[in-house]
Amino acid sequence: MRVADPVWDDLVSAALVGTGRRPAAELPAQDALGTLAARVDRADEAVRLLDLAAIVMVHRRAGRRAPAGAPPAPCAEVDTRPSVPGRARARLRILLEGDGMDFLPEWLALARAAGLRAPESELPALLTAARSRTDLREIVADLAGPRGRWLAGLNPEWAWLTRIAVPEPDDPVELWRHGRFGERLAAFEALRTDDPDAARGLLTRVWSAEPAEDRAVWVAALGTGLSASDEPFLEEALDDRAKVVRVAAARLLTELPGSAFAARMRERALACLRPGGAGRMLVVPPSGCDAAMRRDGIAETSPTGREDHSWWLGEIVAATPLAVWREVFGAGPEEIVARVLPRRFAEDVRDGWARAAVLQRDVGWARALAGRGAPTRLLTVLPAAECAEHVARHIAAHGLSEALQLLTNCPAPWPATLGDAVLDALASAAEGGGYPWSFSGARDVAGRGLDPAVVDRVEHLAAGDGEWPKAFRALADTLHYRATMRAELLDN
Amino acid sequence: MSVRARTVTVMLERWTAEQVLALAPDVASGKAGSRLAVPRPWSAAGAAEFAGGAGAVWGVCAGSGATPYRTVVDLTGPASQCSCPSRKFPCKHALGLLLLWAADPVAVPADATAPDWADTWLDGRRARAEKAASAGSAPADPVAARRRADQRTAQVAEGAERLRRWLADRVRQGLAGTEREGYAMWDGIAERMVDAKAPGLAARLRAAGAIPASGAEGWPGRLLEDYAELWLLLRAHEHADDLDPSLVAGLRARIGWTVDAEDVLRNAREAGTVVRDRWLVLGSRDSTDGNLTERRIWLRGERSGRPALVLAFGPQGRAPQLALPVGRSIEADAAFHDDAVPLRAALGERAGAPVEGGEPTGVGPEEATLGYAEALRSEPWLEAWPVVLADVVAVPEPMGWRIAGADGFWLPVDRARTGEQALWRLSAMSGGVGLTVFGEYGARGFVPVTAWHEGRAVQL
Structure with a gap:
């Protein structure tokens, strides 16, 4: 904190301009400092200024006192989980500094499983690490607990933490109205679990005032307790002015097999894939991407530069409820997947099914599609033991x-x-x-x-x-x- | 059951990993050490406690070469010896061995018998310590030493005169425009000071050179303050003959004369001023200037309440040999330099290994400023004074960080010597509720060094 000090400021001004042009002023003579200053030799103005500066500097240093201010607000919430043992804390510090092998995710998972809280001394490094490593955010937020949220409120660099849902809010309605984003998100999820329709009602009231990025998160949050009664809201969100919101709404609508959205996709899908003779499959990609398709979340051009017709085909397959295919082919995923696809579209169709299986968390389809060349994220749909067995078989068949x-x-x-x-x-x-x-x-x-x-x-x-x-x-x-x-x- | 008198043996207390890592000369060594803290490479490892509470840990580490390395650590130093070619102290093997000892009583059993090679080194250390304690040796050739000292005095006087003229020139011509100068101007004069055997002045000049280049608001005031500080030293040096000898000792240290710790110890022994106390290690901090690493270790006597600052140096990029675990305390002799306000000290004979120290008592921000002012009265060029603050928190404010007490009084933070991470760490540990924090308070604000959180010392 800067305190006005005319004596020192005059010395700085004189030094800045140079004593050749402007000598230092006389010090007021009434106090001890002035008496001492009066004894300073005047033969050379530069030497005089430095002598005065040395005296005034020591005087200033000796006279500086702690300023008064308001005591800071402490973190109100107490984390009742035990902290990690001392040796684990030292290990965490090494892991955060980076030791070549990345064991940090395992450490965090073990700490969470043991019901521990993160050591406070390492919170800054943890919050910074999770800022760039989004895969660690959820677990770091959990281990950091209320202290981490308190800390993140002080540093904009850690704003990501204030956007993550807090566990089990006490008074969700109150928190929904007045909390920070992460608190509101948690409150909303709690409210959706209790009474999905009432929660959606609360959201509708504030909807137009929410920023686009947040609206997309709220739409995704409707995934908790999702039912057919959410359909009108989501249909309306398909006309949102922000693309992130439209995409989020389309994504959620794929989970409502009875919806008008699903019916539209089914219509498109039926036009694309049909059984051909002798275990083959006929593929007719869409001829264009009309306004209705765009509204349902299908982009006009592929972000990765895929050929247009193939891209639209893949998008439609990925957004169609998987149950449609049983209806079309009269068989389960195993038989459908076994059909021969025309080479040109095989990748798009398989990839679309795989994305649908992941989105709709369909174990049957995931099992049928998993295999050589299939996207690895399909495995996340399978139960852990089955996933391990699948990979073990894969190793035996194709090598490590x-x-x-x-x-x-x-x-x-x-x-x-x-x-x-x-x-x-x-x-x-x-x-x-x-x-x-x-x-x-x-x-x-x-x-x-x-x-x-x-x-x-x-x-x-x-x-x-x-x-x-x-x-x-x-x-x-x-x-x-x-x-x-x-x-x-x-x-x- | 009969009650019999028995010898009380205190089991050698295993250190925590944090205490071991506090000894690491740098982050890389700590990491390398922690990778060696697994049982595999080690054989014939063990630990033992000796008379007087001293302890040692040893082991043989199979490395990539044909010959395994023999590592032995004297916990009393702590000091270590390893047959590896590393020039770091302690080396990664010593750190790995200590970490393994800290973590794994099976891999490094206690009450083991030291092998001959370890014993030889430990005996040698003991013998040297005893010899140093009993006798002091006079300089080899007093006449030549005197002549060298006179030569240096003349060189420094000449350098001081040159710097006086330089500083006067600077303020005569005006500081305006120096922000466009670049470092060359200060490097030039700093180099002259190195030639004149006044490295302390050189370091201050280099630090001053960074101020205008930063372009930060208020740089002319801060530059003038640095110049005034140099000027004060030069003026005092000019009139050294009229000053109290104790004031001259501190002045000479700032200009760049070093005093051999052994001489300080010998003088104190002869004068009977050695202070035996249980010294709590309040903090330890390394800084590097060119090739030289300087380690500052702050202590507080538990019985005398005296603060002490022990300096250790590591030349040519080596870590200083002396390393003390922060938060623990050691029973040892300390010899204070002959300063106006005694702080600098040399450590002499130590008794036993470091043991867990308690949380030190502290004062509020107001008393910290008074403590510095009081020290300044005896030694006007003191830049900072060690202080333990009680019940303080670190608060980020738009105008900069504050170290605030429960009553709202606060100290600004010296950001040139305090990293962002240290402050956030402090903030995170406090959660807004006061902690005990050790640091230095002085002309440029407070520098937090160590905090006590849930009963343990954390280096910031």
């Missing part, structure tokens, strides 16, 4: 390097079936005389994904000399490291 992308998408730690499959593949590669460095990618993924409990088998593989045992030793070290990380968090 083919399955890397799938493996990165399997939540760690892997179940025994998958862990065994990966270790079997590595062991046979070692026996078969493969080059260890051509498997370094797989080893990194295995280091992150394997259950640390399998370390004994890895140790066994690491016996002896040579490049492979050395590689297995490195893998075992990684597993030991993760085991230590676990033990630290559970404090045993």
